[in-house]
Amino acid sequence: xxxxxxxxxxxxxxxxxxxxxxxxxxxxxxxxxxxxxxxxxxxxxxxxxxxxxxxxxxxxxxxxxxxxxxxxxxxxxxxxxxxxxxxxxxxxxxxxxxxxxxxxxxxxxxxxxxxxxxxxxxxxxxxxxxxxxxxxxxxxxxxxxxxxxxxxxxxxxxxxxxxxxxxxxxxxxxxxxxxxxxxxxxxxxxxxxxxxxxxxxxxxxxxxxxxxxxxxxxxxxxxxxxxxxxxxxxxxxxxxxxxxxxxxxxxxxxxxxxxxxxxxxxxxxxxxxxxxxxxxxxxxxxxxxxxxxxxxxxxxxxxxxxxxxxxxxxxxxxxxxxxxxxxxxxxxxxxxxxxxxxxxxxxxxxxxxxxxxxxxxxxxxxxxxxxxxxxxxxxxxxxxxxxxxxxxxxxxxxxxxxxxxxxxxxxxxxxxxxxxxxxxxxxxxxxxxxxxxxxxxxxxxxxxxxxxxxxxxxxxxxxxxxxxxxxxxxxxxxxxxxxxxxxxxxxxxxxxxxxxxxxxxx
Numbered sequence: 001x002x003x004x005x006x007x008x009x010x011x012x013x014x015x016x017x018x019x020x021x022x023x024x025x026x027x028x029x030x031x032x033x034x035x036x037x038x039x040x041x042x043x044x045x046x047x048x049x050x051x052x053x054x055x056x057x058x059x060x061x062x063x064x065x066x067x068x069x070x071x072x073x074x075x076x077x078x079x080x081x082x083x084x085x086x087x088x089x090x091x092x093x094x095x096x097x098x099x100x101x102x103x104x105x106x107x108x109x110x111x112x113x114x115x116x117x118x119x120x121x122x123x124x125x126x127x128x129x130x131x132x133x134x135x136x137x138x139x140x141x142x143x144x145x146x147x148x149x150x151x152x153x154x155x156x157x158x159x160x161x162x163x164x165x166x167x168x169x170x171x172x173x174x175x176x177x178x179x180x181x182x183x184x185x186x187x188x189x190x191x192x193x194x195x196x197x198x199x200x201x202x203x204x205x206x207x208x209x210x211x212x213x214x215x216x217x218x219x220x221x222x223x224x225x226x227x228x229x230x231x232x233x234x235x236x237x238x239x240x241x242x243x244x245x246x247x248x249x250x251x252x253x254x255x256x257x258x259x260x261x262x263x264x265x266x267x268x269x270x271x272x273x274x275x276x277x278x279x280x281x282x283x284x285x286x287x288x289x290x291x292x293x294x295x296x297x298x299x300x301x302x303x304x305x306x307x308x309x310x311x312x313x314x315x316x317x318x319x320x321x322x323x324x325x326x327x328x329x330x331x332x333x334x335x336x337x338x339x340x341x342x343x344x345x346x347x348x349x350x351x352x353x354x355x356x357x358x359x360x361x362x363x364x365x366x367x368x369x370x371x372x373x374x375x376x377x378x379x380x381x382x383x384x385x386x387x388x389x390x391x392x393x394x395x396x397x398x399x400x401x402x403x404x405x406x407x408x409x410x411x412x413x414x415x416x417x418x419x420x421x422x423x424x425x426x427x428x429x430x431x432x433x434x435x436x437x438x439x440x441x442x443x444x445x446x447x448x449x450x451x452x453x454x455x456x457x458x459x460x461x462x463x464x465x466x467x468x469x470x471x472x473x474x475x476x477x478x479x480x481x482x483x484x485x486x487x488x489x490x491x492x493x494x495x496x497x498x499x500x501x502x503x504x505x506x
Contacts, residue, residue: 274473
């Protein structure tokens with residue numbers, strides 16, 4: 001196998017010629033008739049959309065997506081920003097004080113460099129969503145990654161419209177950028193259009209936006225970029241990327257003539273190898289977004305135990321399980337099933353929720369099993385923790401639970417689902433079999449590729465290194481594809497693959 005160090009194609013800044021007989025060279029031969037095919041320079045920072053790079057002030061058309069609970073940590077965001085990539089902080093599920101500490105770090109350690117913060121839809125806890133938007137506006141966070149939105153909420157509309165103004169040339173200036181992560185065309189349509197007039201009108205009445213901003217809102221779409229999210233970790237509809245991405249691109253193109261702002265379209269889900277990155281760009285993606293593989297990087301806000309089990313994950317090691325934030329609706333997330341009983345136990349809780357009207361209706365023997373095998377404590381003790389938690393976070397949840405036994409049962413069961421992700425992040429050895437690890441098959445692809453690279457060692461997986469070599473590998477593979485498309489006979493010994501070695505580390 002010819003590796004990156006041996007192949008002239010690894011010199012991404014040079015033109016490479018394939019000569020008769022199968023020789024690859026960056027030197028132009030004296031006799032041009034010896035040249036069978038050539039590929040021009042393709043540096044990694046030329047892949048994807050120049051508009052995306054300019055809009056976000058980054059060098060590469062690459063984003064590390066938000067993983068909730070601070071798994072996409074402040075350390076990860078800072079490292080990526082310094083290396084020329086866009087990274088989204090995993091603010092979802094964190095308390096306001098922790099989010100604010102991260103924002104203060106960004107202002108102190110990467111002033112002027114771009115970053116994004118996750119804004120997750122919270123229909124069952126709208127106060128959290130509202131509080132996040134208020135904090136982002138107060139700290140002048142200029143980009144949010146909006147995820148799990150099915151309908152537009154007043155909070156995401158407020159964030160977008162509150163950043164509108166008119167520039168010196170009369171054009172609308174959109175200070176607050178939105179990257180919308182979607183997996184359905186009908187949701188994409190809402191972000192491709194201006195914010196709903198009814199919501200904007202209410203925001204004006206509440207004093208959250210001005211009358212001028214409301215007027216300007218009709219001329220801009222809700223998002224600057226839309227990420228087509230395919231089979232990913234966490235919340236996912238598990239759509240195939242080759243179907244979803246072209247569909248969203250065509251949808252964008254159909255809407256492009258209506259507004260002067262052209263919305264970018266990126267690809268997420270299954271992005272974990274150079275081939276996957278190259279394939280996404282070849283299908284027309286303006287940028288790529290990684291998620292699962294970032295969780296295995298040393299900067300990720302999770303435990304060494306989780307990073308190690310992720311490094312061992314194979315293609316069959318993923319499963320859907322009930323989601324904590326939309327448990328009552330039956331929503332599911334994709335998680336790692338290797339070395340954990342979480343998917344099975346979470347599904348058991350949802351089955352009980354569907355079957356009974358409250359905890360009191362659960363048969364005694366079944367309740368005993370729950371307390372012993374899943375909660376590992378009496379349900380009364382769990383409820384005290386739930387009460388303490390929501391008394392601080394959202395007391396209205398307790399008021400609803402007091403009137404509705406089924407709601408009370410949902411909050412009890414959500415305790416386990418929420419704690420399972422925390423046990424994983426903190427590396428609680430006593431609850432190792434209950435680890436909830438959000439992950440998709442991109443992790444398996446990355447691991448298979450990493451075997452031939454210095455990334456085989458989990459301790460050497462730095463987020464910016466991973467991003468850089470995925471992009472370099474994508475450029476490398478794109479050049480290989482160009483040569484193959486020239487309908488030339490390539491010698492069998494040239495089984496080209498991009499495998500960075502120690503000398504390629506940053």
